[in-house]
Amino acid sequence: MVLAWTSLIGMDEHSNSKTPVTLLGLGNMGTALARAWLAAGHPLTVWNRTPERAEPLVREGARAAATPAEAVASAAGPVVLCLLDDASVGETLDGADLRGKEVVNLTTSTPAQSRERARWAEERGARALSGGIMAVPPMIGRPETGGYVLYSGDRALFERHRETLAAPAGTRFVGEDPGHAALHDIALLSAMTGMFAGMTHAFALVAPEKDLxxxxxxxxxxxxxxxxxxxxxxxxxxxxxxxxxxxxxSSLAMMAAADDTLLTTARDQSVDPRLLVPYMELMRRRVAQGHGAEGLAGVVGLLSGE
Structure with missing residues (x-):
């Protein structure tokens, strides 16, 4: 602990003017966030369930708290959570006095969990902001990679700490509903998953061609x-x-008519088409309902129960 405080005392006056940050959770992402805040000159207090994870950060200038309650009690700025899941957030903050604190929850959650956790924090006297990290750890602290964090909830809290929150990655505020950051996060990841499915199928088609x-x-x-x-x-x-x-x-009717060529080529290339078939079936169902002139929004309508 002496080493940690000595490191903080040794910081220059400019770095001491930066907003202090308290970070709970030092997995790969949490550690990347910690190093970005340290590099930007923010006084940093950290806690992790396994204390050994904090030792390298202490050597780099952070202060390690023995318990979450201690970390929260000493917080003079945002208390950032980057934990395993929503249940871990409740367990970690159990017993901590949140009155007057500013809680920024970056733990991956569902929209419903984010809304409930924000309400839970506010009932305990805190102001709350929810986040969704659109980056992997190597992108943190490197703005050229394009990583960013989605935020929603208390707009005033976001504006007050916008510069501090932007130190690890870009920031995008997506609304005052605490669940909207998680909703955007999951929607974007869902789109990415579908894209990866298409890429996987595409590479499977060309894989047998040795001279390609x-x-x-x-x-x-x-x-x-x-x-x-x-x-x-x-x-x-x-x-x-x-x-x-x-x-x-390109209407749904046109795209559905072209599906046979895609499926025939998959068969000729000995590729299982199961990554494409469910989406093709949805388009055909929408066409069969008499909506062949629609674009892709028609499939959205179908999935939404129209």
Whole structure:
């Protein structure tokens, strides 16, 4: 502990003007966040269930708290949580006095859990902000990688600490509903999962071709997916207008008709099409309901129970 305080005393006056941060949870992401705040000159107090995880950070200038309650009690700035799951948040803060504290929960949660946890913190006298980290640990502290953190909940709390929160990664406030950061997080990750499924199928198609340039194909694939990502704006416009035929270039009927070629090629290449078939079946169902002129927003409507 003496080493930690000595390190803090040794900081220059500029770094001491930075907002102190208290961080609970030092897994890979938590450790990356800690190092980013230290590098930016923020006085940092850390706690981890396994104390040994804090030792390297103490050598780098952090102060280690013996318990979460001690860490929270000494907090003069945001108390950031980066733990395993929502249950861990409750267990970690059990017994801590949250009155007057500012809690920033970056633990991966569902929207419902985020809303309930924010309410839970506010009932205990804290102000609450929820977050969703759109980055992996190597992207933290490296703005050129494009990583960012989604925030929602107490807007005034976010604005007060915007600069501090931006030290590890970019910040994007997505609304005052505490569940919206988690909702955006899960929606974006869901889109990424679907994209990865398509990439996996694409590479499986070309894999048997021994004379095909895999690197060259990867470049084409990345370029194509980037070009097609603009379709998101068209879907949003259709959903906002309620007219799912608005601006349609390739209708569901056209895309569904082309599915047979995709499936035949998969069969010819000895590739299991199970990554594509569920989506194709949804398009065909929407067409069968008489909505073949719609764009992809029609499938959104189908999934939403329209």
């Amino acid at each position: 340039d895999r690197s060259g194909f990867a470049a084409l694939l990345a370029e194509w997916l980037g070009a097609m990502s603009g379709a998101a704006h068209g879907i949003a416009a259709q959903l906002e207008s309620g007219d799912y035929t608005q601006g349609v270039a």
